[in-house]
Amino acid sequence: MREDALRSIAAFIKENDDFTVVAHTAPDGDTLGASLALYGVLVRIGKRAAVVCEQPVPHTYAFLPGAEHVLLPEDARQTEHVIAVDCADRARMGAALRLFDGALHTCNIDHHPSNDFYAEFNAVDDMAAAAGELIASLAEMLLPGLDAPLANCLYTALMTDTGNFAYSNTRPETFHLAGRLLAAGADNAELNRLVYRTVPFAKQKLLGRALANMELLFEGKLGVSYVMQSDFAATGASEEDTEGIIDHVRDVEGVEAALLLRETPSGAFKLSLRSKKAADVGAVAQAKGGGGHKHAAGYTAEGPFDLVRAEAVNLCERALREVWKEL
Ligand SMILES: [Mn+2]
Structure with missing residues (x-):
């Protein structure tokens, strides 16, 4: 099914020209690596193409080949063909x-189980560890071979969505593809250094504050922390510097579910949720109009911090109690 859907998109790409590739908001290594790889493929086969993202490319991913070409929506030209990459739904x-x-014709290339097939052409495979896996298959249909810049984009997509090939979504196929990408010239050691071993000072200081704010509830099974605007001001850190904080909360021994609240400049809160085993934090986020999956999800809430926090803690407690015996 995935092969057929990708073949249809490959044929659609061959028959047309002038494409816009759309990465999702709050861009991560997968949406950027996969979108830039697709952009690279389109350019290599002689197509006009652009990549658009609501936000500028985060500093961490500025090294990706083609990152300098990513446009903000207001700077982009309307094209007849638009391809969304790694976007579970239209709102992303x-x-x-x-x-x-x-656009006249649209494609949706994604790997989220919640994807609702919102485009004319939909290639959705929730077994894929990253959208980059689908783009790699597409690239292999459209090009005689991958070169190093494409391989680096795709390897970054795989590496980041699998937590450096450590999450349970990493399958034999993921390693097979990683092997092909290394053979094509991906520099795994350098990509690891750039993405995971190069932390801005302000980000590290922000992490310190978040860890100091952390507390444990419900016999240590729920880890909760928060980052307020005052924490950003004190450290000079920005929104993108919150990436990864939730993992440090989840990593604490005995913690089964983790919750991180981030205050936005408008005073609303973005909530990130993680779980290790049975607890379904995806259901928590969905109940609040957010998205994600069982082990990683998020939502946005308005209101005073104490109320937002109390509600989120209650919902997380319920999710934990439902599976308490399995924890
Ligand atoms: Mn992804």
């Missing part, structure tokens, strides 16, 4: 949705 495109809605 943020301000770039306008370009998607303005």
Whole structure:
């Protein structure tokens, strides 16, 4: 099914010209690596193409080949063909949705189980560890071979969505593809250094504050922390520097579910949720209009911190109690 869907998209790409590739909001290594790889493929086969993302490329991913070409939606030109990459639903495109809605023909290439097939052509495979896996298959259909810049983009997509090939979504196929990418010139040691071993000082200081704010509830099974605007101000850190904090909360021994609240400049809160085993934090986020999956999810809430926190803690407690015996 995935092969057929990708073949249809490969044929669609061959028959047409002038594409916009849309990465999701709050871009991560998968949406950027996969989108830039697709952009690279389109350029290599002589197509006009652009990559659009609601936010600028985070500093961490500025090294990706082609990153300098990523446009903000307001700087992008409407094209007839738009391809969303790693976007579980239309809303994930943020301000770039306008370009998607303005297109004559649309594609949706993604790996989220919650994907609702919102495009004309949909290649969705929730067994894929990263959207980059699907783009790699597409690239192998459209090109005689991968070169080093494409391989580096795709390896970054795989590496980041699998937590450096450590999460349970890592399958034999993931390693087979990683092997092909190394053979094509991906520099795994350098990519690991750039993404995981190069931390801005302000980000490290922000992590310190978040860890100092952390507390444990329900016999140590729920880890809760928060980052307020005052923490950003004190450290000079920005929103993108919160990436990874939730993992440090989850990593504490005995913690089964982790919750991180981030205050936005408008005073609303973004909540990130993680779980290790049976607890379904995806259901918690869905109940609050958010998204994600069983072990990683998030939502946004308005309101005073104490109320937002209390509600989130209650929902997490319920998710933990439902599976308490399995923990
Ligand atoms: Mn992804």
